[in-house]
Amino acid sequence: MSRFTVDRDGETYVRPIEGLELTRRQAALGLVGLVLLLAVPDITRVTPLSFSIIHQGILFGLAAVGLNLLLRHTELVSFGHAAFFGAGAYGAAVLAHHYAVSSGLVLLVGGVLVATVVALVVGYLVAGYLDIYFALLTLAFNQVLFAFVLQSRYFNFNDGLAVRPEGTRPLLLGLELSPGAYSVILYYVTVAFLLVMLFAMWKIVNSPFGRALDAIGQDRTRARFIGIPVERYVWIAFTISGLYGGVAGGLFALLQLHVRPEPVLFVFVSGEILFMAILGGVGTLVGPVVGGVVLIYLLRLARFYVEYYHALTGIVLLVVVFLLPKGVLGSLPEIGDGLARRRREPGLLREDAGSVAESIRDGAGRAVSTVRIVVFGVK
Amino acid sequence: MVESVVVHTLNGIYYGFVLFMIASGLTIIFGVLGILNLAHGELYALGAFLVFSVVGFLAGLIAAPTDTVTAVIFGVVVLAGALAAAAVLLPVGAALEATFVRPIYEREEVYQLLLTYALLLILIDVMKFGWGTSPVSTGTYSGLNRIPTTEVLGFSYPSYNVIVILVGIAVFAWLVWFFDRTKTGRIVRATAINREMATAIGVSTDRTFTLVFAMGAFFAGFGGAMVSIGPSDAFLEMGLDPLVLSFVVIVIGGLGSLKGALVGALLVGVISRWTVGVFGLPQLELAAPFLLMAIILLAKPEGLYGTWGEIE
Numbered sequence: 197m198s199r200f201t202v203d204r205d206g207e208t209y210v211r212p213i214e215g216l217e218l219t220r221r222q223a224a225l226g227l228v229g230l231v232l233l234l235a236v237p238d239i240t241r242v243t244p245l246s247f248s249i250i251h252q253g254i255l256f257g258l259a260a261v262g263l264n265l266l267l268r269h270t271e272l273v274s275f276g277h278a279a280f281f282g283a284g285a286y287g288a289a290v291l292a293h294h295y296a297v298s299s300g301l302v303l304l305v306g307g308v309l310v311a312t313v314v315a316l317v318v319g320y321l322v323a324g325y326l327d328i329y330f331a332l333l334t335l336a337f338n339q340v341l342f343a344f345v346l347q348s349r350y351f352n353f354n355d356g357l358a359v360r361p362e363g364t365r366p367l368l369l370g371l372e373l374s375p376g377a378y379s380v381i382l383y384y385v386t387v388a389f390l391l392v393m394l395f396a397m398w399k400i401v402n403s404p405f406g407r408a409l410d411a412i413g414q415d416r417t418r419a420r421f422i423g424i425p426v427e428r429y430v431w432i433a434f435t436i437s438g439l440y441g442g443v444a445g446g447l448f449a450l451l452q453l454h455v456r457p458e459p460v461l462f463v464f465v466s467g468e469i470l471f472m473a474i475l476g477g478v479g480t481l482v483g484p485v486v487g488g489v490v491l492i493y494l495l496r497l498a499r500f501y502v503e504y505y506h507a508l509t510g511i512v513l514l515v516v517v518f519l520l521p522k523g524v525l526g527s528l529p530e531i532g533d534g535l536a537r538r539r540r541e542p543g544l545l546r547e548d549a550g551s552v553a554e555s556i557r558d559g560a561g562r563a564v565s566t567v568r569i570v571v572f573g574v575k
Numbered sequence: 576m577v578e579s580v581v582v583h584t585l586n587g588i589y590y591g592f593v594l595f596m597i598a599s600g601l602t603i604i605f606g607v608l609g610i611l612n613l614a615h616g617e618l619y620a621l622g623a624f625l626v627f628s629v630v631g632f633l634a635g636l637i638a639a640p641t642d643t644v645t646a647v648i649f650g651v652v653v654l655a656g657a658l659a660a661a662a663v664l665l666p667v668g669a670a671l672e673a674t675f676v677r678p679i680y681e682r683e684e685v686y687q688l689l690l691t692y693a694l695l696l697i698l699i700d701v702m703k704f705g706w707g708t709s710p711v712s713t714g715t716y717s718g719l720n721r722i723p724t725t726e727v728l729g730f731s732y733p734s735y736n737v738i739v740i741l742v743g744i745a746v747f748a749w750l751v752w753f754f755d756r757t758k759t760g761r762i763v764r765a766t767a768i769n770r771e772m773a774t775a776i777g778v779s780t781d782r783t784f785t786l787v788f789a790m791g792a793f794f795a796g797f798g799g800a801m802v803s804i805g806p807s808d809a810f811l812e813m814g815l816d817p818l819v820l821s822f823v824v825i826v827i828g829g830l831g832s833l834k835g836a837l838v839g840a841l842l843v844g845v846i847s848r849w850t851v852g853v854f855g856l857p858q859l860e861l862a863a864p865f866l867l868m869a870i871i872l873l874a875k876p877e878g879l880y881g882t883w884g885e886i887e
Contacts (some may be wrong), residue, residue: 267685273684274817321869332872336865337865343862507695507699510693513690560674
């Protein structure tokens, strides 16, 4: 038994750091994920996968990790997280465009500061609200920001701001880089941020503060009775999740080198960030990142492979709603168990196909009988 | 100056009634089913595309209007076409509800949002399959404007806008009559207030919910049809902005309240026209409705006529 493993209940758990115990399979999966993450630039060089889209997906996924703090623990559905993503992106773009800042790090810090301030203000206003009102209020503030940016000369209306003058890029690590090197180094900067921020999120979630958020999510009144300052904690959690959005947005501005209101601030971007978290798995730490990559890939690139790419994305989401409610990553253990059982008993497969076909037939039957009633009446 | 204020107000009221037709569907669906239907904007767009086909067919049967009488006949035919197009959405809405929405009433609301978002994406491609990617226009706007209203109003104002306002008032009156005076309407309200009790006295909640969803789809489609017979085209992305604005409308009015939807829609319509025309602040045009919504939510979270889960 070494420093990094524990034996309990006859199973060996891997313990990379104090407090984090993984089963062997989880540890292996995590390691594979990490290697894949680091190898993305090389993988995309030899396969037709798009490097920049995966990079974008990871950034949106990072924003979704932030949103997941609210969704999973305080059970608040924020429909306005694009506000912070966009604030981060615009913060960086404004610094570069209007103040001629050239260091990438300074731009990023500026963007994160702007996003955090926006999150502080919005969070203060919405912390006392619940359910649908919380969702709609965050949506309202998101749209106010979007409409304001869209119609303001300072932000150059719908055309947006170029991060640096034509043909130049911000300095990374103090270096002026060629386009190829810039994108690869920026990717590794992103990965570094991602890993650090995932670790930080894990720390937050497993701290007394994270437990208090869970209590707030379960029952606010009870949480108040045991002495948790509910509004203040929600406010802090909201600001933290806005900060995650800001970091992602700032990096997005550095990646795209041009920031327009629609791709970063529009309310449907908020929806996408929310759906990434569900798609990847709300109950998991890294699920939102997976969801981000998958959804962005579908939304941005599926159009080059299929004509009806919206419908394809829609069907994927339907599958998540009806078959994988825990998300892609959250359902992995069940999928693994199920596959193992089916390998042992191939007969089960026929049953699965039967039950899927039956539920489709049920749905179609309901649709047909309903339409018949609408058109011809009950008799 | 006074005249321009009047015209801007009328424009605002016209816009408000268009918003009301969309938002009324959203609000009754939310009020009874408790589902915020993100696909609602696409049902509106579907109505706009359907009216292009239906009215295009009908307008081919009659000649273009030349004088008052033919213009009125033309107007009646176009309105009938709009109703027929919206009627197509009744079975569509019913089928969507029965197949996709019915299994998820008990799930968490994020899944309901995700499901209706998936329906939104699929509906976009259904329309792309049916009508292609380029915008289509019914081209009935100038014909409708030949119906004389200038004499009645005393100044020149597009007849089409007047028609939409009148139709909007009719829709509101019909909805109030339906929920207040008819047996079915009362059953729907009773189901909204207490599902279990409604089931206990022999009401089929499944059928009630299907009816409400189909009605919501109908009014969304009718709103789209009314817009599409006017000066604007039907295009694939047209559903997004009205969807977001009808959120604003029903939040201002109070979720699930019809009266609130009307007042909210008129407020949003008039204020967004006034910020441009009267106050001269075009840079605030898009933000104004959302500022209004944020202020109302912060001051009075249940909205102007808020009633939880009831239709009033």
